[in-house]
Amino acid sequence: MTGTLVVAGLGPGDAALITPEVTAALADATDVIGYTPYVARIPGRAGLRLHATDNRVELARATHALELAAAGCRVVVVSSGDPGVFAMASAVFEAAEQAPHLAHVDIRILPGITAMLAAAARAGAPLGHDFCIINLSDNLKPWEVIERRLRLAARADFAMAFYNPRSASRPHQLARALDILRAECGAERLIIFAHAVTTPDERLVVTTLAEARADMADMRTVVLLGNAATRRVGPYVYTPRHAL
């Protein structure tokens, strides 16, 4: 008997942002697998096994999930935010590609509120025009690729969202990214540091590239950059629907 594998997005933190579709999948699961802090958000119940694992073991976690599903379990892999945006969905397909004996497993991805959408909503509408999303971690790609994307995105006048802007093992990359953006976009461009949005630790800093410092971000921060037309109206930041 083959089970099922669901990869579900838990949203940015607040339970009121978990979709009913994800809640139903969790209620039907026999096994929940994920990075420890995300699994900690799932209430235990009889008949549910929780498998919490460390960060940076995404492929092993994905393979484990596929194996449990192949053995007949109803498995939910939990991600924060949306599983398709720098989260577990790609890792699951990577694992399936490497394990043809598990290729028959039925995989469903359930979308969630990704961090940039929750952060943008708190700030106003800074992503209200064309924009791009860049993972600033160089764990899985060369730093040169990131620099090139930053420059091209700035020349296209995209608003931007940056995931994984800074961690203990990558303390210097964000400062370099901010230098590039200041050179390309000018010092007055608006930037938002959104920390732990929708959690009790939420903190939003709206400033300009002139004032932005790398230590305004940490592992729980998503950073949003406006385009050339982005501006303030009252306490809000928004990007008009028209191009400059």
Next chain:
Amino acid sequence: MTGTLVVAGLGPGDAALITPEVTAALADATDVIGYTPYVARIPGRAGLRLHATDNRVELARATHALELAAAGCRVVVVSSGDPGVFAMASAVFEAAEQAPHLAHVDIRILPGITAMLAAAARAGAPLGHDFCIINLSDNLKPWEVIERRLRLAARADFAMAFYNPRSASRPHQLARALDILRAECGAERLIIFAHAVTTPDERLVVTTLAEARADMADMRTVVLLGNAATRRVGPYVYTPRHAL
């Protein structure tokens, strides 16, 4: 007495993708305002006024919403998807900017599942690496801006999501965009036409730029383009977490 203005995302169509936060705001509203097909998704009840308006009147609708809130109503402006992604949030701030006498209204944006995330989830994980989002409508920006963004995004090797790819009044733009993308990305690049995702009319076409035709899209389609590494695994399309 001043009321409140909430701009809420209803997600792509399936009620199971509406967040509990949005459901609670709708339950507390005195007035719901929006484009007719979105307002049609809200069940009526005693004490709730529904204001359905035509497309292309976003600013007038936003001003009306601000006026009702200033008069003490609890107003919810409904958007499909996420209100901050090519939807009503920017229009509301634009209207607030133009009407300083309404600037005291308390505005809250509630995020939703935007079409590209729902479409990506159905296809697999095509947005699993850095990507950008471009509105292909040239109603609010010159077509030259769109062409330039397409070329720069292709050179950055972003995966891409295209909103508003085609309408009765803009039948030719998508064909031009596909020509540019074929020239920049090559004919074998994977592309997904996702029509009315999560509704009974859902239809997904996965093909290559060589086979892509503009008439595969209409007003209810979001189009996803892979990056250079995007590939198929079984019935799914995914973009690896590593850069090529």
